[in-house]
Amino acid sequence: MNAIDAVGVALPRLRISTGEIADAWGRYSGAGIAQKTVAAADEDALTLGIEAAESAFARGSVDPNGVSTLCFATTTPPLDTEEVVPRLVRALGLPSSTMTRTFTQSTLAGTEALDSGLDADGPALVVAADLPRGDPASVDHPFGAGAAAFLLAETGSVERLGSANHVDEFAGISYRERGSDELTGLDITSYERNAIRESVTSAVERLDTDAGVDEFELSAIDGAAVFQPDARMPSRAVTDLPIPRDALARGTVVDRIGDAGAAGVPLGLAAALDAAGDDDRTLAVFAGSGGGATAILFEGHVDSDFDAELDAGSSVTYPEYLRERGYLGTVDVAGGGAHVSLPTWQQSLDQRYRLAAGRCPECGALTFPPEGACRSCHRGVAFERVELSRTGVVRAVTSIGHGGAPPEFAEQQRRDGAYDVAIVELEHEGESAMLPAQLTDSETGTVEVGDEVRAVVRKLYEQEGVPRYGAKFAPVER
Template sequence: MNAIDAVGVALPRLRISADEVADVWGRYSGAGIESKTVPTVDEDALTLAVAAAESALSRSSLDPDDVSTVCLATTTPPLDAEEIAPRLVRALGLPTSTSIRTFTQSTLAGAQALDSGFDAEGPALVVAADLPRGDPASADHPFGAGAAAFLLAESGSVERLGSTSHVDELAGISYRERGSDELTGLDITSYERRAIRESVTSAVEGLGADPDAADRLDVDITDVDGAAVFQPDARMPSRATGDLSIPRETLARGTVVDRIGDAGAAGVPLGLAAALDAAEDDDRTLAVFFGSGGGATAMLFEGRVDSGFDAELDGGISVTYPEYLRERGYIGTVDVAGGGAHVSLPAWQRSLDQRYRLAAGRCPECEALTFPPEGACRNCHRRIEFERVELPRTGTVRAATSIGHGGAPPEFAEQQRRDGAYDVAIVELEHKGESVTIPVQLTDANAGTVELDDEVRAVVRRLYEQEGVPRYGVKFAPVDDRR
């Protein structure tokens, strides 16, 4: 049976404090939240999922080619009627035979994805990524963003001891109307608290009665060392477990909403990542998921694994409230005139390995590298069939300049409106004694702050939309990307 072999997390680098929001509105509708993460214009559920998955894969000795199943959970997919898991598989360079399973609709999606990954035949990659939105005057106050990825394999160090669910019709606590991108709710506080508490209690108590886990659950189910519980705000974990008497210090180990905000379907997975990072080898960790309209799921784990949560959390960059509104696309509009660099979908499809994986070509005659791997060898000028080579994902800046307001091509006008001026650079990538230089867009850095000879790394980000379809590819960020 699969166990957790590695965990990775991804958080946007931008942060806004609760005080900053309260200064504007005179209040803050996010109990106990001190600050929250702010996704930028080129970050969405897919890019956060890619970053978290890359982190998990880098922490494991498992060959990515051995991953048989990818389970993705999100309530905020880039497109409502298009599967995004294949993009995740492609961006990570996983086999095209990888089985994909996507879970949406409610914050229970994270539990459903984990259940599916544990039940999979062979190694599985489970990723929960979310960035909910709401009315900026009220519902949006607690919303943050983030992603957590779990690599599951027989060799994993964290065993899942049991999983049980309580299913009920609990409509209206949190929902998104068809055609809208903003979450809302019925604002019936007493109904919400009772529904969540009763569902959580039933799911957790069910663990002790789980016939598949009864021989292992030989202690009081509430006598655990850490707990990650449904957390739309910082008060909810203790309120949701009010009938279970779980100590506050136990809940604190898996509570992250106070520092990153409500991350939707990724909230409990991120809390679980933090709790497993702080655990001892024989500690038990409880994870409890809740979903509007569905009920609750409880899981019990034993063991520990590094996730790097604290390192990912440290060093964020603060933004003002007007900057926050622009980054999230709440204010301003852009009317783009002109065509820009139109790239047809067939041509884009043919170049995906270059855009995601930095796939270059090695000349079999002279060993020189060519990027993109098309046409003749750049060194000997022979027209040959290139040998595929994936370039390293770190390189050195050899030239850089800033694109100021009004200077962006039409396809990047929306990015510039929300994110301001940005840098482009020539980056040198070396592979086995050979090198190539490629033009790239820089991200995760203020314009003009990246200098010659700086080291940068490839990150998958949203590039632009064409004909209503988002397009993704590699940008480069400073290796010290918290500037």
């Protein structure tokens, strides 16, 4: 059985004060939330998941090549009908033999992915990433974004002591109609609260009976991450349970990031385990519209640096928030842009995700992309595949303003405004190569020649309705 070896967290850089939303609408429908994270135009569930997973690998003892199972949880996949997990496998450099599982439709997806990974045969990676959307006038008010990744192995420091479920039909609490990308609900407050409270209570109480957890006393719980669509729900959900309030506070993060859907409880769990001691017990309780609840009890501590990730960010105004979320304005694109066929795109994935370059067997120089003749000795050779460093130095930079971008980037410009493009120098074992790339997670014009930047996988653009991803570069201080 696996345990948690490492945890990674990814939160969008942009944040909005809920006071901004209240000023715009004269009210705010997100009880107890002070600020929330805002996904930028080039961020989605996949890119957030990749960033969280990379953070987990950097902290853990498991090499990406050793992962046997990948479980991904989200209610907002980039496409409703197309697997997203193969993109995650390719971007992280996992083996093509990796067993993959996708969990969606409900906020219970997070617990389904985590339980599946803990039960997997061999090292596993579990990623929960989400950015729900809704009517900007009401339902959207509490929605934030984020991702948590759990690297699992037999030698992990956080052990699962047991898990228990409560299954029942509680429809209409939160749902998305077929063909829509926005969540809604029936807005029957008392029904919703009772359904969640009864489900949570039953699942937690069964930890003692069904899961057989020894010496299980709720009053002795050190941390608890409970279903959190707003900041009031965790305490309301456990009204019938003697869980200490300070334990509940340890795993409540919605007040600072907003409702992160299927990633909400995993992010709360990451924060709680970061604050835990080696012998502390932490409870994670997931609930989902139409499906009941699941409770998992853990023991141990693992670093996630949740607070450090939370502290890195910059504020946006409400109009900027609407643009970033894609609610404001329309885009009229003239021309077709640079059409790159899917077969051609497929051939360049390792370059776009993994920064794969070619080393010349004759002179040792690096060529990027690894095509044609060596850029140094100009010989036609069979390049040796190498991966460039994911941190590099800006050697040239310029800004692309409105009207200056290729048509495929018009939607990004509508939401993000002008963007910077740089020539970045990357090294590998003493040799270097240069490549052009977009900059992200920075204000236009703030990155200068000589600055250090790091590669992040982000959405580039859509072609024929299919999103395409690749490396951009962000300042290292992010």
